[in-house]
Amino acid sequence: MSVLRTHHLAPGEPLIELSHVARRFTKKLDRGRSFQDLFIRFFRHPRSTSDDFWPLRDFSLTVNSGDCIGVIGPNGSGKSTLLKLITGILPPTHGDVIVRGRVSSLLELGAGFQPDLTGRENIYLNGSIYGLNHAEMTKRLEPIIDYAGLGDFIDTPVKHYSSGMHVRLGFAIAIHTDPDLLLVDEVLAVGDVIFQNRCMESIYRFRH
Amino acid sequence: MAIAAKTERFQQSHTVFVRLRELFRYRDLIRNLVISEVKTRYKSSVLGFVWSLLNPLAMMLVFTIVFGVLWPNQTVKNYPIFLLCGLLPWNFFAASVVSSVNSVVNNGNLIKKVYFPREVLPIAAVLAQLVNFLLALVVLFGALLIFHTDFSPWLWTLPFIILIQTCFSLGIGLMLSTLQVFYRDTQMVMEVVMLSWFFLTPIFYRAAQLPETYTIAGVEVPVQRVLYILNPMASLINVYRDLLYSGYRTDIDFYIRTIATALVALSVGYWFFTRYSDRFGEEV
Numbered sequence: 001m002s003v004l005r006t007h008h009l010a011p012g013e014p015l016i017e018l019s020h021v022a023r024r025f026t027k028k029l030d031r032g033r034s035f036q037d038l039f040i041r042f043f044r045h046p047r048s049t050s051d052d053f054w055p056l057r058d059f060s061l062t063v064n065s066g067d068c069i070g071v072i073g074p075n076g077s078g079k080s081t082l083l084k085l086i087t088g089i090l091p092p093t094h095g096d097v098i099v100r101g102r103v104s105s106l107l108e109l110g111a112g113f114q115p116d117l118t119g120r121e122n123i124y125l126n127g128s129i130y131g132l133n134h135a136e137m138t139k140r141l142e143p144i145i146d147y148a149g150l151g152d153f154i155d156t157p158v159k160h161y162s163s164g165m166h167v168r169l170g171f172a173i174a175i176h177t178d179p180d181l182l183l184v185d186e187v188l189a190v191g192d193v194i195f196q197n198r199c200m201e202s203i204y205r206f207r208h
Numbered sequence: 209m210a211i212a213a214k215t216e217r218f219q220q221s222h223t224v225f226v227r228l229r230e231l232f233r234y235r236d237l238i239r240n241l242v243i244s245e246v247k248t249r250y251k252s253s254v255l256g257f258v259w260s261l262l263n264p265l266a267m268m269l270v271f272t273i274v275f276g277v278l279w280p281n282q283t284v285k286n287y288p289i290f291l292l293c294g295l296l297p298w299n300f301f302a303a304s305v306v307s308s309v310n311s312v313v314n315n316g317n318l319i320k321k322v323y324f325p326r327e328v329l330p331i332a333a334v335l336a337q338l339v340n341f342l343l344a345l346v347v348l349f350g351a352l353l354i355f356h357t358d359f360s361p362w363l364w365t366l367p368f369i370i371l372i373q374t375c376f377s378l379g380i381g382l383m384l385s386t387l388q389v390f391y392r393d394t395q396m397v398m399e400v401v402m403l404s405w406f407f408l409t410p411i412f413y414r415a416a417q418l419p420e421t422y423t424i425a426g427v428e429v430p431v432q433r434v435l436y437i438l439n440p441m442a443s444l445i446n447v448y449r450d451l452l453y454s455g456y457r458t459d460i461d462f463y464i465r466t467i468a469t470a471l472v473a474l475s476v477g478y479w480f481f482t483r484y485s486d487r488f489g490e491e492v
Contacts, residue, residue, distance in 0.1 A: 007233065025490070088323035089489040103323070111321035116248040125244055128237035129322055 002096050005088060007131070009065070009101045015181050016063035016086060021095030023056045023081055055081045059095070065180070068207050083183050101180030104130055108185075109170025115159035119150055119169055122158050126170070130177045140176045147198075148172035168195055175202050182206055227482060231325050241332035246339050260340050261347050264295050271295075271412050284414060286453075289355050292348055293453045294411040294445045300341035301377050301441060302402055308333040308381030309388050309395055316492035326485040327478070330381040338374055352452060360451045362458065369447050372470045376440060379473030382481040389484070389491050409441045436462075440469040 009015075055078030063069060071079050084090040085097060087105050112129045113122050123144055127137035145154050148168045158166065175182075184203065250256040272288050284290045308330040312319070315329055352359070388394040410418075415432050422431045436443050443466050450456040 084489065089320065091486040091489075105322065108321045112318050114244045114248065116251045117244055121244070121247075125237075125240045128234070128240045129318070129324055131233060131237075131324070133236040134239075 001092055001094055003088070003091060004096075004098045006100050007102055009180055013100060014062045014064045015067075015099070015101055016061060017096070017098040018059060018061040018085070019096045021056055021059045021061075021085060021092045021097060022054060023078075023085060023090065024093040025053045025055065027051045027053050056085070056092075063181075066207070080185060083185060086181075086183060099181070102131065102177070103181045103183065104174050104177045104179030105183040106171065106174050106185060109167045109174065110158075111170075113158050113166070113170070116157055118157055119148075119154040119161070120145075122169070123173055126173045127177065130174070130179075132177055144169075144172045144176050147176065164192060164195070171195075171199055175199075175206070227325065231327060234325055234328055237324060237328050238332050238335065241328065242336045242339060245332065245336035249336075257343070261344055264292065264299055264344065267295060268292055275412065283417075286355050289351060290449070290453055291412055292351065293449050294409075296341065296344050296348055297373060297445055297448050298406065298409065298411050298441065299344075300337055301373065301444075302406070303340070304334045304337040304374075304377035305380055305384065305398065305402065307337060308378075309384045309398060311381070312385045312488060313388050313392075313492060319488050319492050326488055327382065327481055330385045330481070331378060333385075334374060334378045334381050337377075338370070341370075348452070360455045360457060363451050365458075365463075366448075366451055368463075369444065369451070369466075372466050373444050375474045376444070376466075376470040379470065379475070379477035382474075382477030386481045386484050389488055405439075405441065408435070409439060409445060410435070411445060415442065415446065437465075440466060440473075443469075 055076065059082070071082060073079055081090065083105065085092055086099060087103055088099070110126070112126050114125060117125065120141070123141060124134065124137050127140070128134075132140075148154075148165075148171075150165060150169060153161065153165065158169075161169070182203070250259055253259065255262065268288050268291050271291050276287055311329040311333040312326065319326065384394055384398060415435060418431050418435065420430070420432060421428045423429070436446070443462050447458045447462050447466065450458040
């Protein structure tokens with residue numbers, strides 16, 4: 001198992017290279033570390049290895065700059081796991097992962113929002129979670145506020161935002177980080193129709 | 209496989225270096241987390257930041273009443289100042305440990321959604337406490353001027369001492385925050401340990417008030433020496449007190465010992481944290 005992540009694009013090299021990647025989960029994640037669990041297990045049959053669950057097995061994928069790839073499948077087929085392997089949230093159990101360039105993920109919008117801080121303060125905080133520094137965020141501040149369409153609410157603590165405003169701000173930040181690689185999960189199912197259209201537009205523009 | 213060869217070559221020579229460079233890239237995240245922690249800590253409280261001063265002042269009052277009035281066997285001059293010089297650094301240490309223990313677990317939601325170097329979290333937790341400590345230190349200096357204690361000519365080493373203590377706290381914090389992810393008992397054990405540690409550190413008493421030696425099972429134990437060697441916080445607090453309260457030049461071996469301890473704690477903590485931080489995404 002090996003993982004290589006660089007923040008710089010290498011011209012001519014693919015953005016993502018996954019080779020023979022596999023990821024194992026244990027169905028009963030709570031593996032009973034307490035004495036109580038150990039005691040109970042003492043009187044039970046030992047668990048079999050069928051507890052293992054492999055959403056991804058021997059999975060290889062190469063994504064080049066300009067590619068737009070959709071992954072479809074039923075619940076539990078490993079779509080989110082794949083995205084988590086690419087972002088680096090989870091390490092692969094087997095196989096190699098190479099990711100080049102800056103990754104921005106819309107796995108959950110506004111995941112890093114601090115409810116007590118204002119929208120503006122959260123833009124800086126969220127930007128730094130994506131790996132952007134203060135100056136880079138200052139440059140993007142106005143476009144983000146415009147895009148999110150929050151107006152005066154930008155200086156209101158985020159805990160008072162409606163869920164739509166929350167998502168709009170989250171999306172606005174993520175799309176303005178100018179990622180080399182944009183990962184989108186099912187998050188766009190939220191927000192009203194007008195905003196959804198705007199999101200799709202941005203994503204189409206991102207492709208070009 | 210070509211990719212495997214590429215990544216392996218990359219990993220072998222660069223792991224620690226790459227991690228540290230990535231951490232440096234995320235320095236603005238640390239900064240923003242510290243700011244947000246300091247800003248939101250006293251949100252919707254009337255007294256706000258004053259609380260971080262009132263807390264040690266209240267403790268100072270309690271100890272002064274107990275050891276000055278109720279049980280007046282103190283021979284320490286300016287007891288309230290003597291106490292504060294030990295209590296503030298201790299509070300910084302204790303608060304750093306307590307807040308970093310939960311720093312990873314409390315941000316589980318973030319860890320599951322976004323990638324960033326996980327060590328950012330305990331680092332920010334400790335640095336937020338450092339900001340608090342520095343603010344409290346300003347007030348302490350005011351009190352020192354009023355009570356006319358003797359400043360040491362070695363006062364300029366104070367920032368180094370604070371740096372050493374920060375490294376030591378961070379090392380402990382990195383270790384415990386990792387353990388807390390896998391075993392929530394960590395916090396429970398830690399609460400007891402911190403309380404005992406507080407009493408075993410010369411904060412509200414002088415190390416010199418302890419018996420020089422103590423005989424356990426026929427073996428003579430040099431209590432004071434053992435205290436300083438086994439308890440890094442005892443050495444640290446002793447240095448703070450030398451600089452701020454007694455106006456001594458601290459023996460050089462205190463500096464060497466604390467630096468060595470802090471570096472060992474930090475490297476072991478960092479190693480331990482990075483060894484397991486890959487698994488935080490599924491365990492938190």
